[in-house]
Amino acid sequence: xxxxxxxxxxxxxxxxxxxxxxxxxxxxxxxxxxxxxxxxxxxxxxxxxxxxxxxxxxxxxxxxxxxxxxxxxxxxxxxxxxxxxxxxxxxxxxxxxxxxxxxxxxxxxxxxxxxxxxxxxxxxxxxxxxxxxxxxxxxxxxxxxxxxxxxxxxxxxxxxxxxxxxxxxxxxxxxxxxxxxxxxxxxxxxxxxxxxxxxxxxxxxxxxxxxxxxxxxxxxxxxxxxxxxxxxxx
Amino acid sequence: xxxxxxxxxxxxxxxxxxxxxxxxxxxxxxxxxxxxxxxxxxxxxxxxxxxxxxxxxxxxxxxxxxxxxxxxxx
Numbered sequence: 001x002x003x004x005x006x007x008x009x010x011x012x013x014x015x016x017x018x019x020x021x022x023x024x025x026x027x028x029x030x031x032x033x034x035x036x037x038x039x040x041x042x043x044x045x046x047x048x049x050x051x052x053x054x055x056x057x058x059x060x061x062x063x064x065x066x067x068x069x070x071x072x073x074x075x076x077x078x079x080x081x082x083x084x085x086x087x088x089x090x091x092x093x094x095x096x097x098x099x100x101x102x103x104x105x106x107x108x109x110x111x112x113x114x115x116x117x118x119x120x121x122x123x124x125x126x127x128x129x130x131x132x133x134x135x136x137x138x139x140x141x142x143x144x145x146x147x148x149x150x151x152x153x154x155x156x157x158x159x160x161x162x163x164x165x166x167x168x169x170x171x172x173x174x175x176x177x178x179x180x181x182x183x184x185x186x187x188x189x190x191x192x193x194x195x196x197x198x199x200x201x202x203x204x205x206x207x208x209x210x211x212x213x214x215x216x217x218x219x220x221x222x223x224x225x226x227x228x229x230x231x232x233x234x
Numbered sequence: 235x236x237x238x239x240x241x242x243x244x245x246x247x248x249x250x251x252x253x254x255x256x257x258x259x260x261x262x263x264x265x266x267x268x269x270x271x272x273x274x275x276x277x278x279x280x281x282x283x284x285x286x287x288x289x290x291x292x293x294x295x296x297x298x299x300x301x302x303x304x305x306x307x308x
Binding site for chain 1: 242243244246251275276278279281284285286300302303304305306307308
Protein backbone atom coordinates (compact mmCIF):
# COMPACT_ATOMS: atom_id res chain seq x y z
CA UNK A 1 0.00 0.00 0.00
CA UNK A 2 2.80 2.44 0.75
CA UNK A 3 3.97 2.11 -2.85
CA UNK A 4 0.54 3.34 -3.97
CA UNK A 5 0.16 6.26 -1.55
CA UNK A 6 3.02 8.27 -3.00
CA UNK A 7 3.04 11.66 -4.72
CA UNK A 8 3.72 9.77 -7.96
CA UNK A 9 0.04 8.79 -8.29
CA UNK A 10 -1.78 11.40 -6.21
CA UNK A 11 -2.79 13.57 -9.17
CA UNK A 12 -4.44 10.55 -10.80
CA UNK A 13 -6.78 9.80 -7.89
CA UNK A 14 -9.90 11.45 -9.33
CA UNK A 15 -9.43 9.41 -12.54
CA UNK A 16 -7.81 6.31 -11.03
CA UNK A 17 -8.93 5.94 -7.41
CA UNK A 18 -6.70 4.53 -4.67
CA UNK A 19 -8.73 1.32 -4.93
CA UNK A 20 -8.15 1.19 -8.71
CA UNK A 21 -4.47 1.98 -8.17
CA UNK A 22 -4.27 -1.07 -5.90
CA UNK A 23 -5.81 -3.21 -8.67
CA UNK A 24 -3.19 -1.85 -11.07
CA UNK A 25 -0.40 -2.60 -8.61
CA UNK A 26 -1.69 -6.17 -8.32
CA UNK A 27 -1.95 -6.61 -12.10
CA UNK A 28 0.32 -8.30 -14.62
CA UNK A 29 0.08 -6.99 -18.17
CA UNK A 30 1.74 -8.72 -21.14
CA UNK A 31 2.79 -6.66 -24.16
CA UNK A 32 3.57 -8.66 -27.30
CA UNK A 33 5.92 -6.62 -29.47
CA UNK A 34 8.18 -3.88 -28.13
CA UNK A 35 8.29 -1.69 -31.22
CA UNK A 36 6.28 1.44 -31.99
CA UNK A 37 3.06 0.45 -30.25
CA UNK A 38 4.52 -1.78 -27.53
CA UNK A 39 7.20 0.64 -26.38
CA UNK A 40 4.76 3.45 -25.71
CA UNK A 41 2.26 1.08 -24.10
CA UNK A 42 4.95 -0.20 -21.71
CA UNK A 43 6.02 3.33 -20.79
CA UNK A 44 2.42 4.32 -19.99
CA UNK A 45 1.71 1.18 -17.96
CA UNK A 46 4.91 1.82 -15.96
CA UNK A 47 3.91 5.43 -15.28
CA UNK A 48 0.39 4.29 -14.34
CA UNK A 49 1.82 1.86 -11.80
CA UNK A 50 1.19 -1.63 -13.20
CA UNK A 51 2.54 -4.29 -10.84
CA UNK A 52 4.33 -6.42 -13.42
CA UNK A 53 4.92 -6.12 -17.14
CA UNK A 54 5.72 -9.09 -19.37
CA UNK A 55 7.49 -7.79 -22.48
CA UNK A 56 7.83 -10.11 -25.46
CA UNK A 57 10.11 -9.31 -28.39
CA UNK A 58 13.02 -11.24 -29.93
CA UNK A 59 14.28 -8.31 -32.00
CA UNK A 60 17.21 -5.89 -31.70
CA UNK A 61 17.10 -2.13 -32.15
CA UNK A 62 18.20 -0.74 -35.49
CA UNK A 63 18.37 2.71 -37.01
CA UNK A 64 15.00 2.41 -38.77
CA UNK A 65 13.36 2.19 -35.31
CA UNK A 66 14.45 5.72 -34.34
CA UNK A 67 11.54 7.37 -36.20
CA UNK A 68 9.00 6.06 -33.71
CA UNK A 69 10.09 3.53 -31.10
CA UNK A 70 10.34 4.92 -27.58
CA UNK A 71 13.04 2.47 -26.41
CA UNK A 72 15.35 3.19 -29.37
CA UNK A 73 18.01 5.87 -29.11
CA UNK A 74 21.21 6.69 -30.97
CA UNK A 75 23.08 5.02 -28.10
CA UNK A 76 21.46 1.59 -28.12
CA UNK A 77 21.47 0.55 -31.79
CA UNK A 78 22.08 -3.22 -31.83
CA UNK A 79 20.78 -3.78 -28.27
CA UNK A 80 18.05 -6.28 -27.57
CA UNK A 81 14.71 -4.48 -27.49
CA UNK A 82 13.67 -6.02 -24.17
CA UNK A 83 16.99 -4.94 -22.62
CA UNK A 84 16.49 -1.38 -23.89
CA UNK A 85 12.99 -1.56 -22.40
CA UNK A 86 14.39 -2.64 -19.03
CA UNK A 87 16.78 0.30 -18.88
CA UNK A 88 14.10 2.83 -19.74
CA UNK A 89 11.35 1.39 -17.53
CA UNK A 90 13.56 0.98 -14.46
CA UNK A 91 14.39 4.66 -14.72
CA UNK A 92 10.70 5.56 -15.10
CA UNK A 93 9.27 3.42 -12.28
CA UNK A 94 11.57 1.02 -10.42
CA UNK A 95 8.67 -0.53 -8.47
CA UNK A 96 7.29 -2.18 -11.63
CA UNK A 97 8.45 -5.80 -11.91
CA UNK A 98 9.62 -6.75 -15.38
CA UNK A 99 9.55 -10.16 -17.03
CA UNK A 100 11.53 -9.89 -20.25
CA UNK A 101 11.03 -12.50 -22.96
CA UNK A 102 13.76 -12.15 -25.60
CA UNK A 103 11.85 -14.34 -28.03
CA UNK A 104 8.95 -14.31 -30.47
CA UNK A 105 5.44 -15.18 -29.38
CA UNK A 106 3.98 -18.35 -30.87
CA UNK A 107 1.04 -20.55 -29.98
CA UNK A 108 3.37 -23.09 -28.33
CA UNK A 109 5.10 -20.72 -25.91
CA UNK A 110 1.95 -18.67 -25.14
CA UNK A 111 0.95 -20.59 -21.99
CA UNK A 112 4.43 -20.10 -20.48
CA UNK A 113 4.82 -16.47 -21.57
CA UNK A 114 1.39 -15.34 -20.38
CA UNK A 115 1.40 -17.23 -17.09
CA UNK A 116 -0.07 -14.92 -14.44
CA UNK A 117 -1.06 -12.21 -16.95
CA UNK A 118 -4.39 -10.45 -16.32
CA UNK A 119 -4.39 -8.83 -19.75
CA UNK A 120 -2.52 -9.13 -23.06
CA UNK A 121 -1.78 -6.26 -25.46
CA UNK A 122 -1.24 -6.99 -29.15
CA UNK A 123 1.51 -4.70 -30.45
CA UNK A 124 2.61 -7.07 -33.22
CA UNK A 125 3.36 -6.24 -36.85
CA UNK A 126 2.19 -9.48 -38.47
CA UNK A 127 -1.45 -10.12 -39.28
CA UNK A 128 -1.14 -13.89 -38.94
CA UNK A 129 0.56 -13.62 -35.54
CA UNK A 130 -2.18 -11.21 -34.39
CA UNK A 131 -4.75 -13.89 -35.27
CA UNK A 132 -2.64 -16.55 -33.51
CA UNK A 133 -2.30 -14.33 -30.45
CA UNK A 134 -6.05 -13.93 -30.19
CA UNK A 135 -6.47 -17.70 -30.46
CA UNK A 136 -3.96 -18.17 -27.62
CA UNK A 137 -5.69 -15.55 -25.47
CA UNK A 138 -9.02 -17.25 -26.10
CA UNK A 139 -7.54 -20.62 -25.10
CA UNK A 140 -5.86 -19.17 -21.98
CA UNK A 141 -8.91 -17.05 -21.04
CA UNK A 142 -7.07 -13.70 -21.21
CA UNK A 143 -8.61 -10.41 -22.34
CA UNK A 144 -6.83 -8.84 -25.31
CA UNK A 145 -6.44 -5.25 -26.49
CA UNK A 146 -5.25 -4.96 -30.10
CA UNK A 147 -4.06 -2.02 -32.18
CA UNK A 148 -2.68 -1.71 -35.70
CA UNK A 149 -1.10 1.19 -37.54
CA UNK A 150 -0.13 2.31 -41.06
CA UNK A 151 0.84 5.81 -42.14
CA UNK A 152 -1.64 8.36 -40.75
CA UNK A 153 -4.06 5.62 -39.79
CA UNK A 154 -4.80 3.21 -36.97
CA UNK A 155 -7.33 0.78 -35.65
CA UNK A 156 -8.01 -0.44 -32.16
CA UNK A 157 -10.31 -2.79 -30.29
CA UNK A 158 -10.85 -5.17 -27.38
CA UNK A 159 -11.35 -8.92 -27.73
CA UNK A 160 -12.55 -10.90 -24.74
CA UNK A 161 -12.36 -14.72 -24.77
CA UNK A 162 -14.85 -16.04 -27.33
CA UNK A 163 -15.25 -12.73 -29.19
CA UNK A 164 -12.72 -13.46 -31.99
CA UNK A 165 -12.80 -9.79 -32.96
CA UNK A 166 -9.22 -9.81 -34.31
CA UNK A 167 -10.09 -12.72 -36.61
CA UNK A 168 -13.22 -10.88 -37.80
CA UNK A 169 -11.31 -7.66 -38.48
CA UNK A 170 -8.07 -9.07 -39.97
CA UNK A 171 -9.68 -12.27 -41.38
CA UNK A 172 -6.56 -14.01 -42.67
CA UNK A 173 -2.85 -13.28 -42.74
CA UNK A 174 -1.70 -16.25 -44.79
CA UNK A 175 -1.76 -14.53 -48.18
CA UNK A 176 -0.75 -11.04 -47.05
CA UNK A 177 0.85 -11.05 -43.63
CA UNK A 178 1.50 -7.32 -43.71
CA UNK A 179 -1.01 -4.59 -44.47
CA UNK A 180 -0.67 -1.21 -46.15
CA UNK A 181 2.00 -0.23 -43.56
CA UNK A 182 4.53 -1.94 -45.82
CA UNK A 183 4.25 1.01 -48.21
CA UNK A 184 3.08 3.74 -45.80
CA UNK A 185 5.43 3.11 -42.86
CA UNK A 186 4.66 4.26 -39.33
CA UNK A 187 5.66 7.84 -38.44
CA UNK A 188 5.93 8.62 -34.71
CA UNK A 189 2.51 10.20 -34.12
CA UNK A 190 0.47 7.17 -35.21
CA UNK A 191 1.89 4.52 -32.83
CA UNK A 192 1.96 7.01 -29.96
CA UNK A 193 -1.70 7.97 -30.43
CA UNK A 194 -2.90 4.41 -30.95
CA UNK A 195 -0.92 2.94 -28.06
CA UNK A 196 -2.30 5.62 -25.73
CA UNK A 197 -5.84 4.77 -26.80
CA UNK A 198 -5.07 1.06 -26.28
CA UNK A 199 -3.75 1.71 -22.77
CA UNK A 200 -6.92 3.67 -21.91
CA UNK A 201 -9.00 0.63 -22.87
CA UNK A 202 -6.62 -1.74 -21.05
CA UNK A 203 -6.79 0.20 -17.79
CA UNK A 204 -10.59 -0.05 -17.79
CA UNK A 205 -10.35 -3.83 -18.02
CA UNK A 206 -7.76 -3.96 -15.22
CA UNK A 207 -9.85 -1.87 -12.81
CA UNK A 208 -13.13 -3.61 -13.73
CA UNK A 209 -14.80 -1.00 -15.91
CA UNK A 210 -16.46 -1.76 -19.23
CA UNK A 211 -14.13 -1.25 -22.18
CA UNK A 212 -15.69 0.94 -24.91
CA UNK A 213 -14.50 -1.09 -27.90
CA UNK A 214 -15.78 -4.62 -27.34
CA UNK A 215 -17.40 -6.08 -30.51
CA UNK A 216 -16.46 -2.89 -32.32
CA UNK A 217 -13.33 -1.22 -33.56
CA UNK A 218 -12.12 2.36 -33.63
CA UNK A 219 -10.88 3.59 -36.99
CA UNK A 220 -8.53 6.56 -36.48
CA UNK A 221 -7.53 8.90 -39.29
CA UNK A 222 -4.91 11.43 -38.20
CA UNK A 223 -4.80 13.06 -41.64
CA UNK A 224 -8.44 14.20 -41.50
CA UNK A 225 -8.61 13.91 -37.66
CA UNK A 226 -11.56 11.56 -37.84
CA UNK A 227 -12.27 8.93 -35.20
CA UNK A 228 -15.13 6.59 -35.99
CA UNK A 229 -16.34 3.38 -34.31
CA UNK A 230 -17.74 0.46 -36.32
CA UNK A 231 -19.60 -2.55 -35.01
CA UNK A 232 -18.21 -6.02 -35.59
CA UNK A 233 -20.90 -8.47 -36.71
CA UNK A 234 -21.35 -11.29 -34.19
CA UNK B 235 -29.19 2.95 -59.34
CA UNK B 236 -27.11 4.85 -56.83
CA UNK B 237 -24.98 3.74 -53.89
CA UNK B 238 -22.89 5.70 -51.41
CA UNK B 239 -19.22 4.62 -51.38
CA UNK B 240 -17.06 5.49 -48.36
CA UNK B 241 -13.32 4.85 -48.39
CA UNK B 242 -11.12 4.76 -45.29
CA UNK B 243 -7.44 5.24 -44.41
CA UNK B 244 -5.01 4.72 -47.31
CA UNK B 245 -7.82 3.92 -49.77
CA UNK B 246 -8.62 7.67 -49.81
CA UNK B 247 -5.22 8.50 -51.26
CA UNK B 248 -5.75 9.82 -54.79
CA UNK B 249 -9.46 8.92 -54.63
CA UNK B 250 -12.07 10.39 -52.25
CA UNK B 251 -13.59 10.00 -48.80
CA UNK B 252 -17.19 9.59 -49.91
CA UNK B 253 -18.86 9.54 -53.29
CA UNK B 254 -22.24 8.67 -54.83
CA UNK B 255 -21.73 6.01 -57.48
CA UNK B 256 -24.11 5.13 -60.31
CA UNK B 257 -24.07 1.39 -60.80
CA UNK B 258 -26.02 -1.20 -62.74
CA UNK B 259 -28.33 -3.79 -61.22
CA UNK B 260 -26.50 -6.90 -59.91
CA UNK B 261 -23.27 -5.03 -59.23
CA UNK B 262 -21.09 -6.82 -56.68
CA UNK B 263 -18.76 -5.17 -54.15
CA UNK B 264 -15.81 -6.52 -56.12
CA UNK B 265 -17.06 -4.65 -59.23
CA UNK B 266 -17.03 -1.36 -57.29
CA UNK B 267 -13.50 -2.08 -56.04
CA UNK B 268 -12.40 -2.63 -59.66
CA UNK B 269 -14.22 0.51 -60.81
CA UNK B 270 -12.01 2.61 -58.51
CA UNK B 271 -8.82 0.69 -59.40
CA UNK B 272 -8.33 -0.46 -55.83
CA UNK B 273 -5.97 -3.47 -55.63
CA UNK B 274 -7.91 -6.39 -54.15
CA UNK B 275 -5.32 -7.02 -51.40
CA UNK B 276 -5.82 -3.44 -50.18
CA UNK B 277 -9.41 -4.15 -49.12
CA UNK B 278 -9.67 -6.02 -45.83
CA UNK B 279 -13.11 -5.11 -44.53
CA UNK B 280 -16.29 -4.41 -46.53
CA UNK B 281 -19.39 -3.13 -44.79
CA UNK B 282 -22.79 -2.65 -46.40
CA UNK B 283 -24.89 -0.32 -44.26
CA UNK B 284 -22.55 -1.04 -41.35
CA UNK B 285 -22.75 -4.84 -41.62
CA UNK B 286 -19.89 -7.13 -42.64
CA UNK B 287 -20.22 -8.18 -46.29
CA UNK B 288 -18.43 -10.47 -48.76
CA UNK B 289 -16.82 -9.25 -51.99
CA UNK B 290 -19.44 -11.04 -54.07
CA UNK B 291 -22.39 -9.46 -52.27
CA UNK B 292 -24.73 -7.57 -54.61
CA UNK B 293 -25.48 -3.92 -53.86
CA UNK B 294 -28.97 -2.48 -53.67
CA UNK B 295 -30.14 1.03 -54.48
CA UNK B 296 -29.36 3.40 -51.60
CA UNK B 297 -26.79 1.11 -49.92
CA UNK B 298 -23.76 2.60 -48.23
CA UNK B 299 -20.59 0.62 -48.96
CA UNK B 300 -17.59 1.19 -46.65
CA UNK B 301 -14.16 -0.18 -47.55
CA UNK B 302 -11.14 -0.48 -45.23
CA UNK B 303 -7.54 -1.57 -45.91
CA UNK B 304 -5.51 -3.87 -43.62
CA UNK B 305 -3.80 -1.69 -41.01
CA UNK B 306 -1.48 -4.17 -39.35
CA UNK B 307 1.74 -2.39 -38.38
CA UNK B 308 3.08 -2.16 -34.87
